[in-house]
Amino acid sequence: MTTGFNELPGGIEVEFSGTDTYAEGYQFLLQPTKNAASSITLASNRPEDLAFASPIRAQADSTNLGSANVSGVEVSNTTVGDSAFDGAGGLISSAPAQIYFTSEDTYRVLNASGTTLATVTGTTNLDSLLTQAGLSAANGYDFSLDGVPKAGDSFSISYNTDGFNDNTNTLALASLQNEPLVQVSSESSNTPRTFQDAYASMVGRIGEDTAMANVSLESAEAMKVQSENWFESVSGVSLDEEAANLIKYQQSYAAAARILSTAQELFNTILQSAR
Amino acid sequence: MRISTSQIYDQNIRSIMNNQEDLVKTQQQLATGKRIITPSDDPVGAAKVLRLTEEIDELEQFQRNNDLVTGSLEQQEAVLTNITNSINRARTLVVQAGSGILSDPDKRAIGAELEQIKLEIFDLMNTQDADGNYLYAGYQSANQAFTYNPAATGNAISFSGDAGVSFIQLSNSSTIQSTSNGYEVFENVLSRFKFSVTGDTVANLSNPNVSEQGTFDTFFNKNYDPVTSANNDYQITFLASGEAQLTNVGTGAVVDTVGFASGQPFTIKGMQFTATAVAGDTIDFSLDAPEKKSMAQTLHEVQEILMDSTIDNNALQEAIADSLVGLDNGLEKISLERASIGSRLNIAESTYESNLDMEIAAKSSRSAIQDVDYAEASSEFAKQETALEAALASFPQVSNLSLFNYI
Numbered sequence: 001m002t003t004g005f006n007e008l009p010g011g012i013e014v015e016f017s018g019t020d021t022y023a024e025g026y027q028f029l030l031q032p033t034k035n036a037a038s039s040i041t042l043a044s045n046r047p048e049d050l051a052f053a054s055p056i057r058a059q060a061d062s063t064n065l066g067s068a069n070v071s072g073v074e075v076s077n078t079t080v081g082d083s084a085f086d087g088a089g090g091l092i093s094s095a096p097a098q099i100y101f102t103s104e105d106t107y108r109v110l111n112a113s114g115t116t117l118a119t120v121t122g123t124t125n126l127d128s129l130l131t132q133a134g135l136s137a138a139n140g141y142d143f144s145l146d147g148v149p150k151a152g153d154s155f156s157i158s159y160n161t162d163g164f165n166d167n168t169n170t171l172a173l174a175s176l177q178n179e180p181l182v183q184v185s186s187e188s189s190n191t192p193r194t195f196q197d198a199y200a201s202m203v204g205r206i207g208e209d210t211a212m213a214n215v216s217l218e219s220a221e222a223m224k225v226q227s228e229n230w231f232e233s234v235s236g237v238s239l240d241e242e243a244a245n246l247i248k249y250q251q252s253y254a255a256a257a258r259i260l261s262t263a264q265e266l267f268n269t270i271l272q273s274a275r
Numbered sequence: 276m277r278i279s280t281s282q283i284y285d286q287n288i289r290s291i292m293n294n295q296e297d298l299v300k301t302q303q304q305l306a307t308g309k310r311i312i313t314p315s316d317d318p319v320g321a322a323k324v325l326r327l328t329e330e331i332d333e334l335e336q337f338q339r340n341n342d343l344v345t346g347s348l349e350q351q352e353a354v355l356t357n358i359t360n361s362i363n364r365a366r367t368l369v370v371q372a373g374s375g376i377l378s379d380p381d382k383r384a385i386g387a388e389l390e391q392i393k394l395e396i397f398d399l400m401n402t403q404d405a406d407g408n409y410l411y412a413g414y415q416s417a418n419q420a421f422t423y424n425p426a427a428t429g430n431a432i433s434f435s436g437d438a439g440v441s442f443i444q445l446s447n448s449s450t451i452q453s454t455s456n457g458y459e460v461f462e463n464v465l466s467r468f469k470f471s472v473t474g475d476t477v478a479n480l481s482n483p484n485v486s487e488q489g490t491f492d493t494f495f496n497k498n499y500d501p502v503t504s505a506n507n508d509y510q511i512t513f514l515a516s517g518e519a520q521l522t523n524v525g526t527g528a529v530v531d532t533v534g535f536a537s538g539q540p541f542t543i544k545g546m547q548f549t550a551t552a553v554a555g556d557t558i559d560f561s562l563d564a565p566e567k568k569s570m571a572q573t574l575h576e577v578q579e580i581l582m583d584s585t586i587d588n589n590a591l592q593e594a595i596a597d598s599l600v601g602l603d604n605g606l607e608k609i610s611l612e613r614a615s616i617g618s619r620l621n622i623a624e625s626t627y628e629s630n631l632d633m634e635i636a637a638k639s640s641r642s643a644i645q646d647v648d649y650a651e652a653s654s655e656f657a658k659q660e661t662a663l664e665a666a667l668a669s670f671p672q673v674s675n676l677s678l679f680n681y682i
Contacts, residue, residue, distance in 0.1 A: 057414055059438030062462065062567055065501060069459070070438060102502055152501025160439075163414035167441045171450065177333070178447060196329040204322030207314025214315060225289070229282060236279025243678035 053166035055085065058143040058157045066101070066150030068126065073143045073168065076136070083140030090159050095139050099129055100154040107149075109133045287670045294663035301656045310647045320644045327641040334634040337445055341627045344443045344453045345620065351410060351455065352616050354402045355609050358570075361399075362609075365392045365574055366602050372581055373595040379584050386581030393574040397423060397432060400461050400571060411457030414439030420457040421569070432572045434462040445626045451619050460612045461569045467600035468495040470546060473508070474559040477552040479538070482589055483560070484547055488600065491545030499562050500525070507562040511543065515554040519543060524559070573601035 016022060044050070055078055058070045080087035084095030091097070097112040106121045109130065118133035126145040130136040143157065160166060182198035184190060193201065303312055314321035371377070372385045400421045403409055408416035413436035420436045427433065434457055442450040468491060472483050485491045500506035506525035513519055519535040521543050522528070533543045540549040548558060568576075577598035580586050586594075 053414065057437055057439050059413075059458075062434070062458065063501075063564075065499075065565060150501070160414060162417060163437075163439060165408055165412070165416035165441055165454065166414040166439055167443075171442060171444060174444060196326065200322040200325040200329075203314050203325055204318045207316075207318030207321050210313065210315030211318055228285070229276070232279040232282045232285075233277045236277075236281055238278065239280045240678045241277075243682060247678075247682060 048164070052168075052170045053160050053163040054168035055160055056141045056143075056157060057160040057163060057166070058155055061154045061156060064150070064153040064155075066104075066148055066153045068145045068147035068149035068153060068155075070155065071144050071146040073141065074128070075141045077140030079140070083138075085140065089161065091157075096130055096133075096135050096157060098154055098156050101149045101151055103151045104149060107133075109135055283673060287666065287673060291663065291666045291670065294659060294666055298656070298659045298663055301652055301659055304647045304652050305649070305656060308647055309645050310652075311645050317644075324641055324645045327637050327644070330637045331634060331641065333447075334630050334637065337630050338627065338634075340443050341445050341623050341630070344445070344451060345623050345627075347404065347410075347453050348616050348620050348623070350402070350404060352613060352620075354399050354410070355460075355613050355616070358396055358399050359606065359609055359613075361392050361395055362570055362602055362606055365389055365570075366599065368392075369577055369595055369598050369602070372577075373592060375588070382581045383584075386578045389574050389578040389581065393571050393578060396574070397421060397571045400457060400569070409436070410454060411460060412436035413456040413458070414441075421461070421571070430568055430572045431575050432569055434458045434569070445623060446630060449622070449626060451622055455612060455615075460608060461571075461605070463567055464569060464573075464601065464605045464608050466566045466568045466573065466604070467597045468492055468499075468565060469563045469597075470509075470560045471563055472558060472560045475550070475557065477513070477550040477556045477558060480548065480550040480558065482547075482549065483558075484589075484593065485545055485596075486542055486547035487545035488596075489545070494544040495562060495565075498523070498530075499565065501564075509560055509562070511548070511558040511560075513552045513554055513556045519548075568601055570602055570605035573598045573605065 054073050055075055056073050058073050060069055077083040078085045084091045086092050091112075093112050094117075095111060096109045096117055098110040098114075099107050100110060101107045105123050106119070107123070107129065108119050109117045111117055118135055120129070120133050123129075123132055126147075126149070128136065128142045128144055130139065130142040136142040141157070143155075145155065177196070178194055180192040180194055182195060183192045184198055184201060300312070304310060311317050311321050311324065368385050368389055372382055377385070400411060401409060401419055402411070409418065409420045410416075412418055412420035415436050418435065420434065421432055422435045423432050425431050436457055438456045438458055440452050440456055441454050443453040444450045467485075467488070469485060470483075472480070498506075503525060506523060508524035509530070510522050510524050511519050512522060513535060514532075517535055518532050519541055520532045521530040523530055531543055533541055535541045535552070537553070538549070538551050540547055542548075546560075550556075550558065577594050580591060580594040
């Protein structure tokens with residue numbers, strides 16, 4: 001057996017690490033979902049604790065003269081140490097905090113203390129401004145504008161403190177319903193499906209298997225009946241038959257007895273005539 | 276074939292059992308109203324039913340969202356309608372205040388009424404929805420959207436929320452904006468473009484002001500430079516040829532030249548100056564940075580001036596011109612927002628209709644797959660009942676037949 005993924009029936013794949021040896025007769029018990037249901041606990045009963053809001057908000061500054069507005073904020077990473085989030089309800093001081101347009105297609109990205117982090121010139125669209133500046137991956141967020149900015153316009157990015165009315169994450173969560181996320185089989189050519197579609201296919205597949213098992217059961221039942229019939233037909237007892245036999249043997253008994261009594265009568269007659 | 280006695284019993288029991296099983300199944304279908312009791316009854320149908328059920332549930336949720344968003348948008352529309360009505364009243368009062376024949380107490384009375392209208396608008400800008408959230412505060416809906424601080428250095432009434440707006444999903448592909456931020460609706464209103472004289476060498480420079488606001492606005496929009504402030508400095512030079520020449524100090528470009536007679540008013544790019552000047556004299560001025568004020572703030576400013584009896588007529592006229600432009604710009608923003616709300620309500624309504632149609636279609640196709648046909652099922656039930664009765668009735672007759680009964 002070569003190392004790597006080895007497909008098992010049911011879609012579970014088991015990988016053996018290359019150096020560990022295993023021998024014939026080893027057995028592995030896999031119970032991947034054994035404790036899944038029992039370890040479900042209620043982590044919070046405060047609806048405010050649910051992270052429905054985006055951790056970042058961006059907005060146009062009040063002195064802007066252009067018509068550009070923030071059209072979307074994206075957050076890709078909030079890991080402390082690996083992104084601009086400090087884990088204590090804020091952003092680290094070197095994170096991008098402002099975008100300042102020096103002309104319609106040129107902008108500077110500044111941090112909270114006003115230091116220029118990057119300058120982008122000749123931009124053709126206003127999507128993912130931090131990615132265009134090469135700053136998105138390291139900080140874990142980005143935002144886009146629509147409309148036309150004017151020179152001197154600036155947009156600020158801040159931590160979304162008190163953002164109760166923000167439902168960005170909820171919308172993203174709700175949209176998971178239509179995202180193809182479930183890989184139904186391990187074949188790479190198989191396109192992933194939505195949760196509900198995968199569930200419906202699973203139910204359909206189990207239904208097919210059950211229906212097939214039912215058909216097999218019926219045919220096995222029929223064969224069993226057939227065999228029983230043959231067996232019974234050959235070796236079973238029929239009371240009518242036995243009754244008929246009984247009568248038959250009774251009759252022959254009676255006939256035989258009759259022969260005996262007749263013979264006896266004959267002998268008696270002979271013996272009496274000879275006396 | 277030879278039939279043994281036990282075969283007769285087996286056969287009879289088996290057919291009674293089979294009949295009972297069929298009968299129970301049909302009875303179950305009749306009782307639940309469903310043709311598919313377990314997925315194995317119709318695997319493809321069962322999977323389809325699950326998908327259709329998901330679609331129906333999703334559509335029901337969209338309809339609930341739609342009801343919520345319609346309610347919220349109607350509330351916002353009501354707020355904006357009230358504000359528009361109040362502003363129209365305020366605008367009439369401001370025009371009345373500028374008529375020049377009013378006495379001080381009259382102006383005070385107008386100022387007092389404007390103050391009440393200001394408070395009413397301020398209150399409407401801080402409207403809360405049924406959950407107690409401030410409608411126009413953006414994401415920070417637990418905090419008041421606009422704050423009133425008369426002692427503040429800038430605007431007394433200022434926006435303290437953020438630009439966040441929330442969206443609600445109305446169908447698989449469409450989400451519509453359910454709230455607007457107060458900054459965009461009320462605060463992002465440009466006040467009148469103006470200029471300030473910074474120095475001059477002329478005599479008797481009196482009341483430099485914007486006399487043709489439209490011309491000046493065009494000039495301002497084209498030339499105001501928010502990045503390099505030196506480009507906003509201009510100089511008027513009086514030439515020996517009897518002309519006044521407007522030059523940009525930052526770039527050195529000559530902008531315009533108009534005829535000039537000393538002591539007579541002249542208008543250049545919508546700005547009017549009156550001065551006694553000789554060749555070589557100059558007037559320096561710069562374009563004021565554009566300010567943004569909510570209509571409540573605009574009313575606050577004009578009302579304070581009307582209440583102040585020490586203000587001269589020029590300053591009063593300036594203040595009235597400021598407030599009229601501010602109110603007009605504000606009303607424009609509000610009518611834009613009302614148009615936007617109206618179009619969103621239309622979208623919500625048409626989405627509601629199409630969702631309803633889709634829900635009915637999905638429900639009928641789900642019903643066709645999973646629901647039992649009562650006529651078919653009840654006649655099937657009657658048939659199976661007859662069969663079972665026949666089996667039960669014939670069993671004793673068959674089993675009673677025995678040769679032993681005759682010997």
